[in-house]
Amino acid sequence: MTNLPDVPLPSAIRSRYVENINGLAMHVLEAGFETRGRPCLLLLHGFPELAYSWRKVMPALADAGYHVMAPDLRGYGRTTGWNASYDGDLAPFRLTNLVRDTLGLVSAFGYRAVASVIGHDFGSPVAAWCALLRPDVFRSVALMSTPFAAPPSLPFDTAEKPARPHPEDPxxxxxxxxxxxxxxxxxxxxxxxxxxxxxxxxxxxxxxxxxxxxxxxxxxxxxxxxxxxxxxxxxxxxxxxxxxxxxxxxxxxxxxxxxxxxxxxxxxxxxxxxxxxxxxxxxxxxxxxxxxxWYRCGTSGAFNAELQTWSGKTIDVPSCFISGRQDWGTYQRPGVFETMQTTACTRMLGCHLIEGAGHWVQQEQPEQVSRLLLKFVKQAREGVSA
Known part of the structure; x- marks a missing residue:
């Protein structure tokens, strides 16, 4: 990757590589790296985006005292070590392994916990599963543009009336x-x-x-x-x-x-x-x-049985949701926006729909997103209720 042009970044952000992250050489953007001991914020992008998608909010978060990290995720950008052959193994791209990628990155930087994991678009379910599986590490979670519905359910009460095979979605x-x-x-x-x-x-x-x-x-x-x-x-x-x-x-x-x-x-x-x-x-x-x-992992249903391991489990760390008011992503899965607030997340501190933003909310309205994220992380760290 040494022959690639520099990433066109604000002066407060640097680009670097971190080796041996769950088999990846991960490209990471960093802000607030000048002093050690800062609480960490981890930013996870979606499709078709990159770590670069966070360039407009990272300086503001760093100015507030955080060490901010945004990686090119598995399958994207300048991160290497993945194989995207259509006929190759999908398993490395399943949600639990993407959580393992983020854990490896956090650990490589010397953190046993981060103040918040923040995910946009397909980064949102990854962030949600981070908080669900390792709440001891990911102390709060901000979901952006893609609400979280909860883990898939296990068949229930079927001993006397066995469940029928799941029919194809008509x-x-x-x-x-x-x-x-x-x-x-x-x-x-x-x-x-x-x-x-x-x-x-x-x-x-x-x-x-x-x-x-x-x-x-x-x-x-x-x-x-x-x-x-x-x-x-x-x-x-x-x-x-x-x-x-x-x-x-x-x-x-x-x-x-x-x-x-x-x-x-x-x-x-x-x-x-x-x-x-x-x-x-x-x-x-x-x-x-x-x-x-990532989409193939979801539509194939190949890894639903693994995700059912956490059937009935909720996100219990402080959470929030941020989206553009003009973003159909909030509603593309009917009922999920409501389920997230009533069932899937038990400590939701706010849902914010930002006027003048569609799906690319942190790029379209970065100042408002930065303000809401900083308010949320402060509330989460102080244990403030919604």
Missing amino acids: VHRELAGLPRPRKHYQWYYSTREANADMHRAPQGVHDFLRAYYHHKSADWKDNKPYPLKSWSAGELAKLPTYYVMDLGKTMAETVAAEMPDAAAIAANKWLPDRELAFYSEEYTRTGFQGGLQ
Whole structure:
């Protein structure tokens, strides 16, 4: 990795590598590293993002006295040691092993506990499982854009009435049978073709990412989310096409229809083209399959039995949820936003929907996100109730 260009970072953040993290050489961004003994905050990115996605909030968190770490997670960016072959072993990308990655990183930096683990998008379930499995290490958790539903349930009370085999979810067949045939993006992301569709997008990786980020941001004016009534084809079809796609389209084709014009791109303050260029250069180099493996772990159901080990367990450390008010991610799984607050998290100190932000909340509204995170971590450390 020594021949790669420098990451374009604010002066308060440095880029480094840490070896032997659960088989990875992990690329990590750090802020607040100048003095030892600071409490630690660990930031976990989502898809298709990188540690770089936290560049706008890290300096503010460090200025408040924290050692802030944001790694390129397994399958992403400049972290190496992973194999994203479609026909390779999915097990290294399952949630419990991603928790092991984060534990290894924390331990490598000499921490037995961190003040908070903070996850956005697919980093949110990883952060949630960190808090669920090792509350002694991850003393609080902030979930961003993706609510947590709780571990999958075990079959219950089946000794006298054995459980039937779990039927195939009919929603995919029903989506395909709609008058406007559709498909769910997570199952599309699990196909063999998805990586090439994006990596070899007709418009190029840079313009693909520009359209993708725009489509899911508050800049796309049709992002006006609301709760869905059920996990059914009729309800899911209300989601934007970046979540429930037209059946015959790739993701590159889907977002191309919403590509902003040159004036809108020039006016974009939260992701100017020079910053987007870092994402596009990294994904041009690595492809997208490393991140897509995470989706495959979920849609395949291959690791549900392992996760059922913690059936009925709740997140009992202080928690909070932060999302953009214009982010459909809050509601894409009907009922989960409500379950998180009533059942899955027992010490939730707040749910915040930030106006003027879509899915990329820490990039679209970094000042508000920094303020809410610092308030939450202070409350969690002081044992303050909501």
